[in-house]
Amino acid sequence: MSLNSTDFGLTTLQVNSGFSKILAEKFEAKIARFERVGMGLFSVANCFVSFGRVTGRSGLTEHSITEMEAAFSDEFPLSEEIVVISDLSAHHEFAQHRFVSGVPSIRFFVSFPVYGQDGKLVACLRLLDYKPHIFDDEQRLLLADLAVLVERELALSAVCQNQVELMKQNRRLKRDTLVDPLLGTWNKPAIVRSLRLEMERCAKAGKPMSLLFLLADQITELRAKHGTVLADQILVRMVSRIRSCIRPFDALGRFDNDQFLIVLPGASHLVAMAVAERIRLTIKMHSEWIENAGISLTVCIGLASTDVHRDEDPEILISLAEKALLSAKRAGNNTVVQAMPGQPDMMI
Template identity: 35%
Template sequence: MLSTRLKLESGTAADEDRSTVPVSGSNLVVRASDGRSFSENEREFLREVFDLIRLSEESDARLRAFEDRVARLESENLDLLMQNRTLSEISARDTLTGLYNRWYVMEKIDSEMNRALRHGAPMSVLMLDLDHFKNVNDSFGHSVGDQVLKNVGQVLRESCRVYDVPGRYGGEEFCIVLPETRVGNTSAVAERIRSRLAQTKIPIGNTSLTVTASIGVAGMDSVSDEGVVSAAALLDRADRALYSAKHHGRNRVELWLPESPPSSTSH
């Protein structure tokens, strides 16, 4: 054991200098405070202590470098995840209206139907078609028609709950998926959307116009309901209800009933 106090100084130790011991990995030396020389055992002991200190510092440095690298990788992965989510969101959107596109809506109907079958939860679907939309394009041009579709998309977004899925199904036809919603309650939602559309004035140059919509409603209130087994079958029911709304005068909401007439390819 050392029985003297030590001093830490800058400098290097000559091989023949027994009064100093170099601190490994640095430009420092240790000498006895009373200036005496170290025995060989003391020198060896000090060198071992300094080696352990150096190794500990190097290990700490490597650990800090590793932690920094892990933090950078986590940040990079988070950025990549956010970019992928953004791309996925963009690919699921209709570029004109900003609503979800047909393929996303179909996938959502599939997933909600599976959930309904597993847990017995209700779900509903609205099919909405603008009345006489061809007249808008013929009378005002397709750019005005596009503006009308954008405004309809905004009305649908504002009329839906945060977990509803409003989408553009194609052309002037729209589809809204309503999870956890019984068919009877869906009629009120559909009527609210129909009324808002009919009351919304769409600015067109120095004038404005309004459009109306016919809406068909179908859904599943329980697992035992109706034997609906696919998204296509459920959409067909909503489409048949939509056709019934068109057939009975347009600008109205109709529920699917077993006696609903087959849908037509032209609304």
């Protein structure tokens, strides 16, 4: 089946450049931006947006200053309580802490809660520095504003992720409407659209394009004698064998019941004849076993090419290939006929 999904408008929803940038940017990069803003806004050595653990995030060794700061931050569990310690060296609980009394000599620490869309605590903003700070009401308000910006970024990321999932689901649903559910080939509207698109592309590129109209000879009788389920199983295997004979970018579609269209972009009538013969021989070589009896299946194929029938529209090309198929049926099963201009037996 091998049409690109872009041919049917199934690409990810086209969005403006701003939304594209949001989708493309990694979550870690967004968080790092807020941390840089926090460092500059409050003139501190470091700022973390902690979701419970920040050690290991920097990729540095545990003996690096950044990792020591992260380890100190991680000793504080996420909490809705606003924690402000202006001077850790004067604090009864932290004065003797190894990262306070020793390297890197942390003196100042603040923790501020960050909430998710559901109002639940999801993270904390952490400020650290190596000198004491007086954290007044104005700075508390600034930190609250920064926390709100982080919350909005988290909400926007969630919305974007939901949007991406919706676009994926929409793409799958659109694709499902174009695919034959049993065989996995394009259905009739899709294969006809494929033909139109490829004819336009090949015409612009100055290349030929060919169309094969294929009919499974014995399927109707097998369906009448052995039932639909068995006939469908045989069709599934037959389609798999047809796919093995065409290129990945050729398009295969179910046109009607046991009839198939195969679009061969860039293929001349000679190449198309070779492909049709390869399909015919492949199908004939693989017998089907039904009730312990081997049955040789065959196909009839009619083909039409734009290098023979120039300037024809898709409907006429389909009609020419169909007439060639009817001529092949009249000649007997297991036959390939090519539509040629003025050929008498092309008339129905």
